[in-house]
Amino acid sequence: MRLTLVGTGYVGLVAAVCFAKLGHEVIAVDREPVIRGLKENKLTVWEPQLEPELADVYANGLLRFETDIVQASSDTDALMIAVGTPTRSDGHTDLGHIHEVLSHLMQAGTCPPLVIIKSTVPVGTCDELEATLLAAGLHTEVAFNPEFLRQGSAFNDFMEPDRIVFGCQTPQAESLLRQLYEGIEAPVHVCDRRSAELIKYASNAFLAMKISFANMMSDVCEGYGADIRHVMSGVGADQRIGPEFLSAGVGYGGSCFSKDLQSLLTTGKLIGSPLPILESVAKVNNQRIPRMIAKLISLWGNPSGKRLCVLGISFKPNTNDVRDAPFLTLLAQCERHGIEVQAFDPVVRQVGAKSVQLMDSPYAAAAQADAVMIMTEWPQFAELDWPYLLHLMRRPYVLDGRNLLPSPIISQIVDIDGAIYMPVGRPMERSPIPWAGVSSPE
Missing domain, CATH: 1.10.1040.10 (N-(1-d-carboxylethyl)-l-norvaline Dehydrogenase; domain 2)
Incomplete structure (x- = not known):
């Protein structure tokens, strides 16, 4: 099949690469700066397997990148839309990016026979979009095909899903969707569009x-x-x-x-x-992050002027996505309490906030800190030299926000004078010898 896919974020780019890997001719469309970076193999998203797989299908000519939606969809079997649908301040979903895509097609008076909405949208959206296209003289069916990808394992989730959902109204649309996913072995759930949206x-x-x-x-x-x-x-x-x-x-x-x-x-x-x-x-x-801050205050007393080492910025491991990450809520809480933050993440290189200092290593982030907090369960954090890391700190306090550290590491921690290990949902462990003051690492 010939597929045009609009939107090259986490969902769109993974989908474009995977559909190309299945043998379809895919044109991915986005804004000019994004497409320029993709053509140079400069990805803005970090996802295991994605970069080499993208390079492979691009080199084989199965995946192309364009900026003109109308031109890219002029001779294609289906158009898939995978743009962002953020929540507005009033709680409603912002469908502006989807409407922008369709407005280009309506102005040009052309549209593929099937428009597939991959973006998450409110119930009834596909019905409304199809009515909008029909009112513009475009006899196009709109189908809903939700994604169930987990960031950090998105490529495998796409190729080996638990299920595939088609929300469509006609046998013709179902047939095209089945052709698109041919080669993926998974149960297919076919239903009406509103049920699929729900x-x-x-x-x-x-x-x-x-x-x-x-x-x-x-x-x-x-x-x-x-x-x-x-x-x-x-x-x-x-x-x-x-x-x-x-x-x-x-x-x-x-x-x-x-x-x-x-x-x-x-x-x-x-x-x-x-x-x-x-x-x-x-x-x-x-309530989770305020509860974590309360735990820190229970250790420190007055939090003002204290320094916190944070390990992990992305909302989960194996991704560089910081959108709505708990770290951002923590950062705001720390700023309110006057807590300095030094942070390290294996793949996140920028946060867009001045109230945090990003460090090149977990040990640099721990230097002269009054506590260390594990925010993201990157497995490499369990492999650190924890006695050395705590030796670099002013106070050897560990708040394990993910219950990541195994028992042998915890035993090493509480063997250090004054050390406290505070996990989530289980008893705190501490050294029998109280903290005696600032350590002096060599």
Whole structure:
């Protein structure tokens, strides 16, 4: 098939590369600076496998990059739209980027026979978009094909998905969608567009609910001296529940969960159907970082002038995405309390905030810090020389916001005079010898 795909962010670029890998002729469209960088193999997104796979399909001529939407879609079988749909300040979803794409086609008076919406959109959006195109004289069907990619494993998730969802109205649209995904072995769920739009929202809302449930239970575990890891392991062993997304920590982040949850809450209110469970999910998540700050203050007393080393900036490992990352909430809280922040992340190179100093190594970030906090569960953080890292600090305090460190490392930490290890949802561990003052590393 010949496919034009608009939008080369995390979702769009991965989709373009994967469809090309399946043998389709793909034209990816974006703004000129973005396309210029892609042609030079300069990616703005970091995703395992993506760079070499992109280079391969580009060299083979299966993937091209263009900036003109009308020209790129003039002789194509389908147009896929994978642009951003952020949440506005009033809680509604901003569909401006999608409307901008379609406006170019309507002005030109041309459109492929099938428009596939890959972006996450409110219920009823595809119906409205198709009506808009029809009113402009364009007899095009609009289908919804949601993505279920996890950043950090997006390439594998695309090629080996749990399921593929087609929201379409005609057998012709279903046939084109099946041709597009030919070569991927996965159950295909075909339904109407509105149901497909809700599948996407409901899936992310349910996953966010599991995370907030684990975090809520972690607070109970801390109050009673239980271990959230054992509790959630026992809960997740039930096949009706499953172990995924039951790890307690600093809360969920990223470009999907918070945005989709807010959009679904707004969707419910529009028809008079509030969603109190999901309101609680968001409330629990919003309390996570303030709770972490409270733990730091319990160690320090007055937080003003203290220095915090933060390990991990991206909202999860194996990505450089900082959109709605818990780190940003932490940074704002630290600024309010007068806490200096030195941070390190293996792949994030800029944050866009003046209140943090990005360091070249975790050890540089720990220099003269009054505590270290693990924000992202990058596996390499568990492999650091923790005794040396704590030796560089003013106070050997560790707040493990992801329960990342294994028992042998924790034992090394609490062997250091004055050291305190504070995990999430389980008892704090500390050195029997109290802290005696500022260390003096050589």
